[in-house]
Amino acid sequence: MMIKEPETLILVGFMGAGKTTVGQEIARQHHSQFVDIDSEIERIAKQSIPELFRSRGEAGFRQIESEVLASLQTFKGIVATGGGVVERMENLEILKQSAATVIYLHGNLESTINRLLIEGQRPLLQEKSTADFFNLWQLRDPKYKMIANFTVETVGKTPERIAAEIIALFSTNEDELALLQLRSEIDAFDRQIFQIIERRMQVVTAVAHYKAQFGMATIQQERMRNMRTLLKYDFEQSEDITDEMIDQIMTILTSSAIAKENKQLKR
């Protein structure tokens, strides 16, 4: 069975997740209408969001936000909400009961904060510490999940690709859809694994500097053997992480590290 194509898609997620950008891109690729709730608020208030926060406070902003959301109940097309749309109970009710399909654009805090710092347009970011931001993330994440019909992983993907994936959700068979979601989880893990390997290589560089300074050998066989033994011990009970897997992966990691160290030492 094919999933019926919805008349309206509502994008939710934390600030900086890409709701505005991806929403515009879906509308472009799918030739639909697009509304950004923040832009509507600015149009109605005749003020920018930071100005509105200054003149009427967050409560004043949230009041207009709820009114705009309520006014969009018959809109057909793509709606980008603001990250704080889940702050008010009445908004959650509207989103839960809506016939529209709600999509949670999920990301990670690190890339989100980096994007927002570059942009500098979110008043909440200016007044909150990273710890406050993390708390806000943890408070909102379950609310986005509660109202969403689908969660789409955004980490490491371009807005064009995320838009294409969302459009594909509705031209896909329902059985295939579960598979699509699981695969997107695997893709997200693969990206995380390679980000960690990259960080590992940065530490390798620091180690090479140290070894050069103290005239130490690049290859320290015993240390490498010990590490493999410890890993095998850690995963002794695991069916999936076998000794063979540990040996293969560690061979790749250590040989790339040794190659990098040798290259640096030759300089």
Ligand SMILES: Nc1ncnc2c1ncn2[C@@H]1O[C@H](COP(=O)(O)OP(=O)(O)O)[C@@H](O)[C@H]1O
């Ligand atoms: N998938 C993405 N990859 C890279 N940059 C992105 C992505 N999505 C959004 N951005 C950038 O991050 C910033 C915030 O995006 P925006 O669409 O305004 O997010 P939101 O509406 O969820 O707050 C913008 O500068 C945008 O260009």
Ligand SMILES: O=C(O)C1=C[C@@H](OP(=O)(O)O)[C@@H](O)[C@H](O)C1
């Ligand atoms: O998360 C929030 O509380 C907010 C998110 C912003 O929208 P985006 O999520 O589009 O950045 C904007 O509505 C306002 O700065 C408050």
Ligand SMILES: [Mg+2]
């Ligand atoms: Mg936005």
